[in-house]
Amino acid sequence: MIKRVNRRDLVFGGLMMLLALFALWESRNYEMGTADQMSTGYMPWLISVSLVFVGAVIAVKALWSGIEIELEPHQWLRPLVAVSASLTVFMLALDRLGLFASSVILVLISGFASREIRPVSLVVWALVLASGSAAIFIYVIGLPINLWPR
Amino acid sequence: MSDFLSHLSLGFSVALSLQNLAFCFIGCVVGTLVGVLPGLGPVATVAMLLPLTFYLEPVTGLIMLAGIFYGAQYGGGITAILLKIPGEASAITTTFDGYQMARQGRAGAALAISALGSFFAGTVATLLIVVASPPLAKVAIAFGAAEYFALMTFGLVAVVMLARGSVLKAVCMVLVGLLLATVGTDQDTGALRFTFGTADLMDGVDFIPVAMGLFGIADIFVSLAEKREEGPITPAKVGSLWPSRQEFLESWKPALRGTAIGSLFGVLPGGGPTISTFASYTIEKRISRHPEKFGQGAVEGVAGPESANNAAAQTSFIPMLTLGIPSNAVLAIMAASMTIHGITPGPAVMTKSPGLFWGMIVSMWIGNLMLLILNLPLIGIWVKLLSCPYRLLYPAILLFCAVGVYSVRSNVHDVGMMMLFGVFGYVLIRLEADPAPLLLGLVLGPLMEQNLRRAMVMADGNWTVFFTKPISAALLAAAAALVVVIILPNVRRAARDA
Numbered sequence: 322m323i324k325r326v327n328r329r330d331l332v333f334g335g336l337m338m339l340l341a342l343f344a345l346w347e348s349r350n351y352e353m354g355t356a357d358q359m360s361t362g363y364m365p366w367l368i369s370v371s372l373v374f375v376g377a378v379i380a381v382k383a384l385w386s387g388i389e390i391e392l393e394p395h396q397w398l399r400p401l402v403a404v405s406a407s408l409t410v411f412m413l414a415l416d417r418l419g420l421f422a423s424s425v426i427l428v429l430i431s432g433f434a435s436r437e438i439r440p441v442s443l444v445v446w447a448l449v450l451a452s453g454s455a456a457i458f459i460y461v462i463g464l465p466i467n468l469w470p471r
Numbered sequence: 472m473s474d475f476l477s478h479l480s481l482g483f484s485v486a487l488s489l490q491n492l493a494f495c496f497i498g499c500v501v502g503t504l505v506g507v508l509p510g511l512g513p514v515a516t517v518a519m520l521l522p523l524t525f526y527l528e529p530v531t532g533l534i535m536l537a538g539i540f541y542g543a544q545y546g547g548g549i550t551a552i553l554l555k556i557p558g559e560a561s562a563i564t565t566t567f568d569g570y571q572m573a574r575q576g577r578a579g580a581a582l583a584i585s586a587l588g589s590f591f592a593g594t595v596a597t598l599l600i601v602v603a604s605p606p607l608a609k610v611a612i613a614f615g616a617a618e619y620f621a622l623m624t625f626g627l628v629a630v631v632m633l634a635r636g637s638v639l640k641a642v643c644m645v646l647v648g649l650l651l652a653t654v655g656t657d658q659d660t661g662a663l664r665f666t667f668g669t670a671d672l673m674d675g676v677d678f679i680p681v682a683m684g685l686f687g688i689a690d691i692f693v694s695l696a697e698k699r700e701e702g703p704i705t706p707a708k709v710g711s712l713w714p715s716r717q718e719f720l721e722s723w724k725p726a727l728r729g730t731a732i733g734s735l736f737g738v739l740p741g742g743g744p745t746i747s748t749f750a751s752y753t754i755e756k757r758i759s760r761h762p763e764k765f766g767q768g769a770v771e772g773v774a775g776p777e778s779a780n781n782a783a784a785q786t787s788f789i790p791m792l793t794l795g796i797p798s799n800a801v802l803a804i805m806a807a808s809m810t811i812h813g814i815t816p817g818p819a820v821m822t823k824s825p826g827l828f829w830g831m832i833v834s835m836w837i838g839n840l841m842l843l844i845l846n847l848p849l850i851g852i853w854v855k856l857l858s859c860p861y862r863l864l865y866p867a868i869l870l871f872c873a874v875g876v877y878s879v880r881s882n883v884h885d886v887g888m889m890m891l892f893g894v895f896g897y898v899l900i901r902l903e904a905d906p907a908p909l910l911l912g913l914v915l916g917p918l919m920e921q922n923l924r925r926a927m928v929m930a931d932g933n934w935t936v937f938f939t940k941p942i943s944a945a946l947l948a949a950a951a952a953l954v955v956v957i958i959l960p961n962v963r964r965a966a967r968d969a
Contacts, residue, residue, distance in 0.1 A: 330637075333902040337643045344650055347665055357932030361662040364920045365653045372646040379639050395901070400695035404688070404869065405890055411873050412886040420874070427873060428866040434695050435862040442863075450867055454874050464878050 327387035334380025341372035396436075403434035419467040420459065424451035478601060478829050485830025486837055491534050494527065495838050498535035502542020503846060506559050507550050507853045508864075513543040513559070514800045514907070515690050518682040519868070521804055522875045529812035530827040533805055534834045540801045541593065541784040541835065544744055545842045548585045548777050549853055552578055561744035561780040564752040568765060568772030580714035581773050582850065586843050588726040588778035593839035595730050596737070596785035600792070600832050604821065607793040611818035616925035617936055621943035621950075623919050626740040626796045628950040630908050632957040633739065633746055640904040648912020649919070651676045658917070659924060671884050678807045680876050680888035681913060685906045686800070687872045688893025691865050693900055714770075722774035725755050729775035733782030738789050740798040740911075747783040748776035785835055791816055792828060796915070800907045803914040 344365055354360025407430035414423040428447035432438055458464045485491065505516045517536050524532025547559030552569035565585065572581040614622065627645050634641035654665040655675030666672040714722070732754065733747040755775040756765045765772050790796045795817030797803040806816045814824055821828045876889045899906050930936035938944045 329902050330640075333640060333643075333904060336898075336902075337647070340647065340650075344665070351662065351664065352660070355932060356934065357927050357930070359659075359924045359927060361657045361660050361664060364923070365650065365664060368646050368650045368653070372643060372650065375639055375642050375646065379637075379643070382639075395696045397692065397696040397897070397901075400692055401894065401897070404691060404695070405894065407869065408688075408873060408886055408890040408893075412883045412890075415877065415883050415886075424870055424874070427870055431866050431869050432862075434865070437862060439862075446863055446866065450870050453867075454870055458874050458878060464874075465881065466877075 326385070327383040330383035330386065331380050334376045334378070334383060337376030338373050338380065341369040341376060344369040345373070400434040404431055407431040407434075416467070417471060419469045419471070421451050421455055421468050422470060424454050474605070475601065478605075478825075479833065481825060482601075482829030482831075482833030485530060485826045486534070486834035490528070491531055491830065491834060492837070494531050494535040495538050495834050496841055498538020499542040499545075499838050499841050499845070501535075502539035503546035503549075503842065503849075503853065505539060506543035506546020506548075506562075512686070512690070513540050514804070515683075515687040515868075516543075517801050517804045518679070518686055519872055519875055521679055521682070521808055522878045524808050525811065525879070529809065529814055529824075530830050532808055532812075533827070533831050534838075536801070536805050536808065537788070537831065537835055538838045541781060541838065542842060544780045544784050545586065545589055545846055546853070547780075548589070548773075549582065549846070549850060552581045552585065552773070553850075559744075561748050561776075561783075563745075564748045564776040565773055567752070568767070568769045571766065571768035572770070572773065575768050577714075577718075577768070580718050580770075582847060583714050584718065584722050584726075584770060584774050585777040586846060588722065588729065588774045589781035590839050590843040591726055592730040592733060592778035592782035593785055594836060596734050596782040597832060597836040597839070599734055599786060600789055600835075601829075603789060604793050604828075604832075607789065608818040608821045611794050614818075614942065615940075616922040616929065617940050618942045618946070620919060620922040620926055621937055621946040622794065623796060623915050623922070625946045625950040625953075626790070626798070627908070627911065627915065629740040629953055630798075630911055632953055633743075634905050634908055636903055636905055638957075640902075641908045644899075644904055644906060644908040645912040648909040648914075649916045650912075651681070651909075652913050652916020653920070658921065671882065675917075676913070677880065677885060677888070678804075678913060679879050680885045681892050682800070682804055682807075682910055683872050683876050684889040684892025684894075685896035685899075685910065687868065688889060689896025689900060689906070691869060692893060692897040694861060695865065696897075718770045721770045725751075725771040725775035726778040728754065729778030730782045732775075733779035733784075734786045736779075737783030737786030738798070740790060740796060743787050743799050744780035744783045747779040751775040751779035781839070788832075788835070792820065792831070793818060795820075795918075797911065800910045803910050806914060 348362050348365045351362030351365070352360040353362045353366065407427045410430060411423050411427040414426060425447045428450050429443065432443040455468055459466065459468055501516065502513065505513055516539055520536065520539070524536065543559055544561055547557060547562030548565050548569065550556045551562040551565035552573050555566045555570040557563045557566050569581045569585070572578065631638055631641040631645055652675070654672055656673055657664055663673065729751045732751045733744070736747040736750060737743060752772060752775060755771045756762050759765065759769070759771060787798045787802060790798050791802045791806055795806070795815070797806045809816050814820060814827065872889065873886050876885045877883060879885060896906050926936060937947060
C-alpha cells in the first residue's frame with residue numbers, strides 16, 4: 322500500500338518546531354536557575370523543548386499518514402489581503418484622521434474582500450457603520466478618541 | 472438550608488436590579504442572534520464585547536457575557552430545527568431529528584420541546600451550582616501551590632483530550648499559549664522575555680487582541696474564503712407551537728437524562744455543550760426501544776441534546792467560579808474580564824464578592840427564563856435575519872473589533888496585534904488545529920508558572936512533590952485516567968466528529 326505524505330500535518334509540525342526552536346534561540350542567554358530556584362529561562366525552556374518534541378512527532382507521523390482528500394477550494398488570498406490592509410490602514414490612520422474617517426476607510430478597503438462588490442451600497446454602508454461606531458464608542462461609552470481629523 | 476436561602480436571596484437582590492436585568496436581556500438576545508447566525512459564534516462575540524464590559528459594573532458585564540454564552544445554545548437549536556443549519560457546534564445533533572420533525576410539520580413542537588428542555592436543564596444546573604459551589608470552594612482553599620499546579624495541569628489535559636480533532640495538535644496549541652504567556656517581564660526576576668525591544672510587549676501579550684484575532688478575525692477570513700452558496704433558503708413552516716401529549720411523554724425522560732449528562736460534562740474543562748450533545752444523542756439512541764426512529768424525527772433526539780447543551784453551558788461556570796479555572800474559551804474571556812476589574816477568579820470570590828458570585832448565578836437562571844418566554848414569539852425575526860447578506864455583516868464585525876480592541880488600552884498597535892493573530896488563527900484552522908486551547912494556555916500560563924515555581928521552592932527542587940502530596944497526586948492520576956479513557960476509540964470518534 323502506498324502511503325502518501327499528509328501535507329497539512331507536516332506543515333503544522335514543522336511550524337511548531339520552528340516556533341519552538343526560535344524561542345529556544347531567542348532565550349539562549351536567559352538565566353536558567355535551578356529547579357528549586359527557577360529563573361527567567363526555565364519555563365520557556367521547558368515549554369519550547371516539549372513543543373519541539375510534539376511538533377516533531379506530528380511531522381514524522383505525517384510522513385506516512387496522508388490521505389487523498391478533496392478539499393473545497395479556499396480563495397484565501399483576496400480576503401487576507403483586503404482585511405489585513407483595512408486593519409493596517411485603520412491602525413495607522415486612527416490618530417491622525419480620527420474615528421469617523423478611519424472607520425469609513427476600513428469598511429471601504431474591506432469591501433474588496435468580498436467577491437461581490439457593490440460600490441454604492443458599500444459607500445452608504447461605510448457611512449452608516451462609521452456613524453454607528455461613533456455613536457456607540459464616543460457618545461455612549463465615552464472613548465477618548467478624535468472623531469475628526471486634527 | 473438557611474445558607475442556601477440567604478445565598479439565593481442575595482443573588483436575587485443583585486440580579487433583579489434594573490441594570491442587571493437589562494444587560495441580562497441584552498446578553499440573551501445577542502446570544503440567541505449569534506447562535507442563530509452560522510459562522511459567528513459566542514467566543515468571538517464575547518471577545519468582541521469584552522471591551523464594553525469595562526464601562527460596566529463587574530457583575531453586569533459578566534451577566535451580559537454569560538447571557539451570550541447560553542443564549543447561543545438556544546439560538547443554535549432554532550436554525551438547526553428550521554433550516555438544518557447548526558448555528559453552533561452544539562446544535563449539530565439537533566439537525567439530525569429536529570429538522571426531520573420540522574419537515575413533518577412538527578417544527579413548533581420541536582422548538583417548544585427544545586426550549587422547555589433547555590429551561591428545565593438550566594434550572595437544575597443552576598441549583599447544582601448553588602449547592603455545589605460552597606463545598607468546592609472550601610476544598611479549593613486548602614490548595615497549595617503544588618495542588619493548584621496539578622489542578623491546572625488536569626484542566627489543560629482535559630481540554631486537550633476533549634478537543635475536536637487531533638489531540639497532539641491541541642497539545643501544541645496549549646504549549647504555544649503557555650509560551651506566549653511568558654512574553655514580557657518575568658514576575659520573579661524582573662528580566663524581560665521575548666520583548667524584542669518593544670515597550671508594548673513589556674507587560675506581556677495582551678489577552679484581548681489575541682482572543683479577538685484568533686476567533687473574530689480568523690472567523691471572518693474563513694467565512695470569506697469559503698465558497699458560500701447564496702441560494703434562497705426556505706425555512707420549514709412553524710405550525711402549532713405546542714407539542715402533543717405523546718411528544719411530551721416521549722421527551723421528559725430524555726430531557727432528564729440530557730440534563731444529567733450535560734451537568735456532568737459541563738464541569739469538565741474542555742467538555743462543555745458540544746460533547747454533551749453528542750453523548751446525549753448517542754445514549755438516547757442506544758437505550759431507545761426504537762433506535763430506527765432516530766434520524767427520522769425522534770423527539771428524544773431533540774429533547775436530550777438540547778437539555779444537555781444548556782445544562783453543560785451552566786455548569787461549565789463551576790470550575791471558574793469556584794476554582795478560578797476556566798473550562799473553555801468563553802469562560803477564559805470572562806475570567807479575563809474579572810481580572811481586569813481587579814477580581815481574581817478563584818475560591819476567594821465567593822467570600823470577597825458574594826454579591827457578584829450569587830448575583831451572577833441567579834441571573835443565569837433569570838436569563839434562561841427570559842429565553843424561554845421571549846424566544847418562541849421572536850422566531851420569525853430570527854429567521855428573517857438569516858437572510859442578511861454576509862457582505863454587509865463582516866465589515867460591521869471588522870469595524871467593531873477594530874475599535875473595540877483599540878478601546879481597551881488606547882493603543883493602536885493592539886489593532887495590528889489582533890490582525891496578526893487573525894492571520895495566525897486562519898493558518899491554524901486551515902491546518903486543522905483548534906485555536907481554543909491556545910487561549911487557555913495563555914490565560915493559565917502565568918498562574919501555572921507562578922505555582923510551579925512556588926511548589927519547587929517549597930519542595931527544594933524535588934519534582935516528586937507533585938506525586939507525594941495527596942490532592943496533587945489524585946489530580947494528576949485523574950488526568951492520566953482521562954487520557955486512558957479518551958484513547959478508547961468510541962469516545963474519541965464521537966469527539967472527533969464534532
